[in-house]
Amino acid sequence: MAVPEPLLRCQAIEAGYDASQVLFGIDLQIQAGEVVSLxxxxxxxxxxxxxxxxxxxxPTAGDIQFAGQSLRGLRADAIARLGLAIVPEGRHVFPNxxxxxxxxxxxxxxxxLRDSWTLERIYATFPRLKERENNLGNQLSGGEQQMLAIGRALSTNPRLLILDEATEGLAPVIREEIWRCLATLKAAGxxxxxxxxYVHRLVGLADRHLILERGRIVWQGDSEALNADRSLWARYLTV
Structure with a gap:
């Protein structure tokens, strides 16, 4: 059986800031329905x-394709309209x-999308947002803001949802709620x-994992392989 084309394909990506190069030949693929950790x-x-x-x-070199279309030269808003949504580090909700x-x-x-993310479905996933629906962004706790940031991204009905440090700075009980939400999203495809x-939580959630070291992918594999080789954790993931 032929392997379907990936939803996202990055080929030999190089990028950086001014004269400082950060990425060196990044290759990654994500199939539709997969959960992948970086x-x-x-x-x-x-x-x-x-x-x-x-x-x-x-990027200064390489190509990124989404659903078979090259993203080269497209602005961020045009890329978002193709079906990418990001939950950025720091949440960035609007205070007013x-x-x-x-x-x-x-x-x-x-x-x-057939099973779209309506307001009601988002509220069902995050009941706390329903309780706080009339509160301003600056009246929410950090955990509530993170739920809102995820809900806001889901409201665009993305084909690919990207989460950058989704549980950073949250209390343990709130982190658990975020992990439960991500498991629900995975189950929904x-x-x-x-x-x-939190690698120990990601091995129970993601299908595949990629490890970056100084702008290069140095390892990739499934959760079973990552969980079995704790030397990878010590070498690349612990401070």
């Missing part, structure tokens, strides 16, 4: 990889918009690329 210590190029995928940073306004302002189903430092 791992590595701080400063190894994870956020730069994400910025390059979503168009916030232009209510929860409900956040979720309605960005709502769209331009890709015609949502394609996800996730960056997070």
């Amino acid at each position: 791992l590595g210590r701080n400063g190894m190029g994870k956020s730069t990889t994400i910025k390059t995928i979503v168009g916030a940073l232009k 918009l209510t929860v409900r306004e956040h979720l309605l302002a960005f709502a769209d189903n331009r890709n015609g 949502q394609t996800i690329l996730v960056v997070d430092k």
Whole structure:
């Protein structure tokens, strides 16, 4: 049986900031319905990889294809309209918009997904957002803001959801709620690329993992392989 074309394909991507090169020949693929994690210590190029995928940073070499279309030369807003949504590190909710306004302002189903993320479905996934729907962004706790950031991304009905440090700085009980949400999204068939430092949780969630070291992918494999080889954790993932 032929392997389907990946939803996202990055080929030999190089990128950086001014004269400083950060990424060196990044190759990665994500199939529709997969959950893939991007791992590595701080400063190894994870956020730069994400910025390059979503168009916030232009690659200096290589190509990125999404659903068979090259993203070369496209602006970030055009890339988003193709069906990519990011939950950025730091959440970036609007302080003067209510929860409900956040979720309605960005709502769209331009890709015609059958089981779309409606306001009601987002509230069912995050009941706390329903309780707080009339509160402004700056009246929410950090955990509530993260739920809102994920809900806002889902309201665009993305074909690929990217989460950059989704549980960073959250209380343990809130982190658990985020992990439960991500498991629900996976069960619903949502394609996800996730960056997070809690490797022990990612091995139970993601299908595949890629480890970055100084802007290069130095290992990739499935959860069974990553869980079995703790030397990888010590070598590449612990401080």
